[in-house]
Amino acid sequence: MPALRAADRPLLQVTTKYASEPPDHGHPFGHGRLDSLGALGISVLLTGAGASIGWRALQETAQVLQGQTPAPLIQSMEGVPDLLSLGPNMAAAVAIGACLTSVGA
Secondary structure, X not given: OHHHHHXXXXXXXXXXXXXXXXXXXXXXXXXXXXXXXXXXXXXXXXXXXXXXXXXXXXXXXXXXXXOOOOOOOOOOOOOOOOHHHHOHHHHHHHHHHXXXXXXXX
């Protein structure tokens, strides 16, 4: 998702900048509708990300049905503690913290 964030931030900043401009001669009601175009662009990015995740899930399901073992998403996590060894409550706290951090960023 970092790639998605790298793509949606500039789009959000540009549309917010131009949408907040005051009314002028050519746009007597302002430029606020540019926010809608920015939201449309971000929704297209999110839809693409969801479709990509769904496609990967379908591919892995097909591999399992054929008796193959799908490749792990993360090949190596050296140096990262096993969250489940910390206990389920700590693992949940770390996961929630990561989600809140990504939403707030």
